[in-house]
Amino acid sequence: MPAIELSIFSEIGRLRQVVVHKPGPEVDMMVPDMMEQLLFDDILYGDLARAEHEVFRKVLARVADEVLDIQDLFVESMESEGVKLAFIEDFRRLVDMPDESANLLRDMAPADVARAVITGIPWDDTLDHTHWQKRFDYTVRPIPNLLFMRDPAAVVGRGYNINFMATWAREREPLILSYVFRHHPRLRHLQESDRLFDQLTPLLKGQIRMPQSLEGGDTLVLSDKVLAVGCSERTSADAIHMLAENLRRQDLSFDTLLMVLMPKVRSAMHLDTIFTRVSESECLIYPPFFTDQSRELLNVVKFDLRHPTLHTSVEANLLRALRGAGIDLEPIRCGGDNYIMQQREQWTDGANAFCLAPGVIVMYSRNHATADELAKAGYRILMARDLIADPSIDLLDGGKWAVMLESAELSRARGGPRCMTMPLARS
Numbered sequence: 001m002p003a004i005e006l007s008i009f010s011e012i013g014r015l016r017q018v019v020v021h022k023p024g025p026e027v028d029m030m031v032p033d034m035m036e037q038l039l040f041d042d043i044l045y046g047d048l049a050r051a052e053h054e055v056f057r058k059v060l061a062r063v064a065d066e067v068l069d070i071q072d073l074f075v076e077s078m079e080s081e082g083v084k085l086a087f088i089e090d091f092r093r094l095v096d097m098p099d100e101s102a103n104l105l106r107d108m109a110p111a112d113v114a115r116a117v118i119t120g121i122p123w124d125d126t127l128d129h130t131h132w133q134k135r136f137d138y139t140v141r142p143i144p145n146l147l148f149m150r151d152p153a154a155v156v157g158r159g160y161n162i163n164f165m166a167t168w169a170r171e172r173e174p175l176i177l178s179y180v181f182r183h184h185p186r187l188r189h190l191q192e193s194d195r196l197f198d199q200l201t202p203l204l205k206g207q208i209r210m211p212q213s214l215e216g217g218d219t220l221v222l223s224d225k226v227l228a229v230g231c232s233e234r235t236s237a238d239a240i241h242m243l244a245e246n247l248r249r250q251d252l253s254f255d256t257l258l259m260v261l262m263p264k265v266r267s268a269m270h271l272d273t274i275f276t277r278v279s280e281s282e283c284l285i286y287p288p289f290f291t292d293q294s295r296e297l298l299n300v301v302k303f304d305l306r307h308p309t310l311h312t313s314v315e316a317n318l319l320r321a322l323r324g325a326g327i328d329l330e331p332i333r334c335g336g337d338n339y340i341m342q343q344r345e346q347w348t349d350g351a352n353a354f355c356l357a358p359g360v361i362v363m364y365s366r367n368h369a370t371a372d373e374l375a376k377a378g379y380r381i382l383m384a385r386d387l388i389a390d391p392s393i394d395l396l397d398g399g400k401w402a403v404m405l406e407s408a409e410l411s412r413a414r415g416g417p418r419c420m421t422m423p424l425a426r427s
């Protein structure tokens with residue numbers, strides 16, 4: 001297979017390669033006691049979640065050249081025994097795993113290591129009944145949030161971030177991504193200098209003690225010049241400073257980073273839960289945060305990446321700051337103009353659309369009021385199932401499409417279509 005050339009200079013350019021993860025047995029392993037700590041709002045009915053995800057994957061494949069699963073990439077990255085053992089060593093360092101569990105992993109083939117790290121190993125599955133986290137009954141605990149591939153890493157321009165997660169539940173995911181970007185046969189041509197953010201490696205090397213968190217749901221590459229990054233429950237201001245400093249030093253095409261100051265609440269855990277760009281001239285927004293007169297209006301700190309030293313200024317409103325940076329976006333209101341619907345649909349990721357091409361988006365079908373707003377803006381509303389049933393429908397026919405994905409189960413894991421994808425290349 002040919003090398004993959006990273007290329008993300010927009011949120012909307014035609015999708016080329018994208019990474020997802022089908023929710024595997026790791027979601028079936030979740031017990032109610034763990035649910036909150038593992039950042040789900042319910043235990044999922046795994047088979048239905050998988051069926052919904054399968055439809056999502058098929059929709060992506062209607063436009064993308066390749067839809068890859070992180071689990072396959074991870075297995076392929078550990079083809080050499082040395083890489084596999086190095087991963088287990090780093091994993092053990094990161095999660096403070098006892099010898100018996102590490103030994104168990106060492107004896108496994110790469111596919112089984114990947115399965116164990118993602119799905120977990122319940123303690124009674126192991127020969128000696130090792131029981132290191134009694135409360136949860138796991139030898140290796142599952143990482144059910146890997147389905148939200150957006151968050152543990154992000155491609156920015158021709159480089160990438162290995163993120164550092166704010167929560168215990170997700171701390172393991174970036175290590176997988178780190179190994180994939182360094183060792184996958186199609187990605188290992190990347191240089192260390194292509195890593196624009198990485199707090200994980202210095203942590204594992206013992207060089208730092210207090211890593212700063214940055215998550216992909218907060219990282220939006222809006223053009224080849226402008227990034228918007230949420231300073232949120234999940235992403236710290238210090239991490240954003242580090243990213244800005246690196247972007248500035250590397251002299252890439254980016255000249256502006258807009259840090260959006262978010263409330264630290266679960267409903268708006270990432271910037272992409274309240275704002276996503278959907279076309280050249282439109283974005284979806286959660287209105288209370290972006291409307292000038294609103295008491296909840298979010299302020300923005302603008303980093304000028306072209307200034308010889310890191311230079312910042314404050315702006316009152318993201319949409320206005322974007323206009324100043326040459327990106328003029330007409331807002332489409334998540335939930336329409338009814339404040340109750342706005343809150344309800346924002347909670348079920350109504351503002352979190354994923355763009356396959358300019359004006360061609362996937363969103364959750366349960367968000368009816370948002371769909372009505374999209375229809376008013378000229379989007380043709382199409383159920384994902386109908387799209388799949390009819391191969392003659394061309395999503396790239398030049399018009400606007402909003403493909404509606406059924407999401408009774410997926411939405412209860414508190415993430416939307418954008419959260420479930422990590423694009424590697426767009427054109």
Ligand SMILES: NC(=[NH2+])NCCC[C@H](N)C(=O)O
Nearest residue numbers: 039148217270413414415419
């Ligand atoms: N980019 C996003 N908005 N991701 C949503 C992640 C949801 C996941 N359950 C979490 O709480 O971390």
